[in-house]
């Protein structure tokens with residue numbers, strides 16, 4: 297599959313900002329940004345794309361290396377998040393920069409195949425396993441950027457500040473040494489990545505704070521005051537044990553403590569937010585921050601079910617992430633998001649009453665775009681041309697009229713209903729196949745054999 301960009305597309309039907317439109321003509325600039333959209337137009341000399349077209353989904357939370365441990369911690373009675381974390385540390389402490397690039401290249405190809413057209417990579421494997429920096433302190437980060445460039449996915453790389461083992465601000469444990477940095481080391485890495493991504497129209501830099509367990513409020517203030525207008529991501533309120541520890545050490549719940557001490561705004565993405573009370577929900581909704589929901593990972597880790605109805609009902613921004621990368625599928629993430637609410641509340645159409653399936657897709661695509669600080673999430677002038685072409689002959693979509701296409705995609709189909717995927721106007725998935733699929737899988741198989 298040649299990686300060439302078309303500059304002029306014609307879609308018989310496409311989901312634009314205001315809904316489904318017919319006979320859509322899309323003109324792009326040399327970097328794949330949409331210059332003009334016309335509806336009720338004619339194909340002229342455009343590349344005609346047959347099948348319904350929808351915006352690609354940004355993936356707002358990924359730990360690439362965790363893909364290699366998918367399926368390795370699904371046995372043993374009484375296991376929980378903290379047991380899973382031990383397996384994660386064992387794998388994390390073996391991975392070399394070369395292996396990370398192979399893992400991420402395979403992973404990002406799978407993400408594209410599933411309809412994720414960009415990813416926020418929450419990256420904390422910075423140093424050698426004993427904690428000494430690599431000769432180039434950005435070596436592990438660059439492996440991820442190279443993997444993204446190789447596959448053609450958009451990336452917002454989020455180097456993570458990680459300093460302490462817990463709320464008492466004790467030193468990191470030996471198994472956490474390669475994660476740990478001082479704020480000064482961290483800011484040097486951020487600067488290096490800003491330079492590394494400056495010339496790319498697909499790669500961006502943000503920052504992440506691992507969690508309130510792993511950084512202090514003073515650390516957060518120090519780094520956020522040094523980097524203005526970059527995305528700021530953080531794990532928060534994922535586990536009840538974390539909520540209880542925050543109350544014990546600060547007197548407040550994690551989200552309350554964060555908002556009490558910092559000006560959380562629309563640069564922020566708060567990942568998980570599984571355990572919230574009403575005043576935390578109100579604060580998040582009022583802030584403009586994005587809630588990063590990872591339904592499959594949260595289910596896999598037994599985290600709990602977030603109060604999504606209340607969050608969406610209050611107008612909170614939301615997006616979805618594949619997090620531990622146990623499964624890669626935005627369709628399945630949205631389905632589980634809705635089904636989790638139904639199972640808890642014993643009724644139907646909960647988020648879809650607020651938003652319907654189509655609006656849920658659009659809302660999460662826009663929330664994801666905000667979290668990644670990338671011009672994506674909707675097909676309109678000035679945005680990057682990241683889009684999915686659905687298979688109109690898929691049994692779940694055949695003969696469906698526009699209003700029911702995305703409902704049917706989310707609740708009755710799977711990733712095989714996505715036929716082609718374009719990023720910045722470049723076809724990166726063709727009839728369900730990603731570029732150099734077999735070659736990548738072969739390299740990945742060798743890495744998995746070594747690391748498992």
Ligand SMILES: [Zn+2]
Nearest residue numbers: 359418531619
């Ligand atoms: Zn995470």
